[in-house]
Structures are given as structure tokens and as C-alpha cells.
Amino acid sequence: MKLLGTDTSPYVRKVRLVLLEKNLPHRYLVDPPREPGSQVVRANPLGRIPALILEDENCVFDSPVIAEYIDGVFT
């Protein structure tokens, strides 16, 4: 899994904590959505972070949804 975000976003920090709590292997990529070449707009149609890209390239976005997803799938 790959998490797109920035260190300054509280929503990203929340998701990072959930990933750490679950001890899930993932890559964290600092990727400000408004910077040219950002992957965020391709991953999330809303253009917002956090965006969690799964192994099958599907993307989960919106921090409460990501937290629920992680909690539900990785028990």
C-alpha cells in the first residue's frame, strides 16, 4: 500500500497513526496535491489527501473512510 499525503495535514497524520497502530507495511509518499506532477489527482478525483493506493491500484480516500477500511480489512 502507498499513502499519499503531507506532514502538515491532520487528516494524513490520523491515517498514518492507524497504519502504524495496525503495523501494516506501507510506503508514505509526501505528495502535495497542488504541486505539478502530483500523483494525487490521478489517484483521487477530489484531489485531496490522504489517498491510500492499494496493491491492485484502487484508491481509498477520505480519512474516515480510510480508517474504516483499514480497521475492517486488517483486523
Ligand SMILES: N[C@@H](CCC(=O)N[C@@H](CS)C(=O)NCC(=O)O)C(=O)O
Ligand atoms: N474530509 C477529508 C479532508 C481532506 C482534506 O481536506 N485534505 C486537505 C489537506 S489537509 C487537502 O487535500 N487539500 C488539498 C487542496 O486543497 O488542494 C478527509 O478527512 O480526508
